[in-house]
Amino acid sequence: MSTEKPNVSKGIIDRLKALDDLPHFPDALVKLERAVASDEPLEVQDIVQLIAQDPRLAAGLIGVVNTAKYTTGVPISDLSEAIVRVGINDVRVMAHAINYKSSFKSKPPFSEKHFMKHAMLSAFIAQALAKSLHVNKGEAFLCGLMRDIGVYLLAVEDREKYLEVIKLADYDVSKLSACENKIFGTHHALMSARLLQQWKFPKEIIMGVAFHHTPEKAEEAYKAYAYLTFLSEQAVFRLGFDNGIADITEEEREVPSEELLNALEYFGLAIEVYDELIQTAYEDAENMGV
Known part of the structure; x- marks a missing residue:
């Protein structure tokens, strides 16, 4: 799943559990x-x-x-x-x-409001995309919702270290995982997956979350979930919402990145259709008070 140092993620989760800081x-x-x-x-x-x-x-x-x-x-x-x-x-x-x-008792060293809104919008968008991409809607929703819960785990584990990550990544989401690995020896996608394993979530969700930054590396059986989770996250950024930690560039909003185009190609989805779907999902989420 990753080249992380042995048991780094498990060790963090065990410590948070002992401190009663692990989400329930x-x-x-x-x-x-x-x-x-x-x-x-x-x-x-x-x-x-x-x-x-x-x-x-x-x-x-x-x-x-x-x-x-x-x-x-x-x-x-x-x-x-x-x-x-x-x-x-x-x-x-x-x-x-x-x-x-x-779920979270401790406050993170970033905007909780932005982080939560990003997670919720990603979940609604993942569910909307699932209808067109022939993926289970409920599992898609949970992939979008849970993909970045590992950010919270790392930030609660060591606030100062995570502030260092944010500074190092310079608000660029494409650098975030590498910066987390440098500071913590693991990264948020893997942390998210470890927690979901502990919660006994379906493997499709665990693997979709684990590989949402590198969907091309997922096993074939789980690629659709990994690509869908990546697309749900990118969609929220394209709508103009950061997650309190990082964002895509303005240029990437105007000209889709190669990674985004590759994900759309995997499903045979045109960028115009994608943008229409995410706009509709966003409006639905707004109607529900997200």
Whole structure:
């Protein structure tokens, strides 16, 4: 997966876990993931019982249904009604998004607001792209959402070191992984993948996240997820949003990079179609209050 020094990523995750700084994956979401993976038919009441175990998730879902995308003008306060309104298929991704936004106890040495918005927009865009690229929408959403969670892990591990990374990368996302490797001996994509392994996420998501900066190096079985995750991240940058740490150049917004064109070519997707898809996904996300 990487040429990192032995067990650097695992060591960081173990230390954060010991300090209680590792993001928590709620039991309710674990059970929801198992229920989805079992392929057994799920009824609304089954989902209600799972989500109700975590008041944060329940309150968050009720909040989602009262946003512009879902509201009919009549406020909803009942969890069953909220799940019916959102739809069983979307509850899983919404629950993950809500959990992500409240997972971190320690503040990072960069703009948390920019970082979270970038993650959420990337998730919505990944889901929208998945429809056209014949990739599982739920897994695509999670690839987009979770791809940079390793940035947070490195920054919480050592704030001063991560500030050094930011300075060294000089706000250029193409340099970020190399700078992380130089300072930490590992990089954020691998850190993200290690955490997702611990959380027992599907391998498609783990590998898509692990290789989202080098999708051409992913195993053939996981290339689609790696390229899709790369495209979802690049899309947010193309829309003009940095992630609080780095960005693409203005020139790359005007003239797509070779890496972006190669990713689009992998799917046979024209740049014009890509830009239309990401604009629509952005508008949907805005309607949901992202």
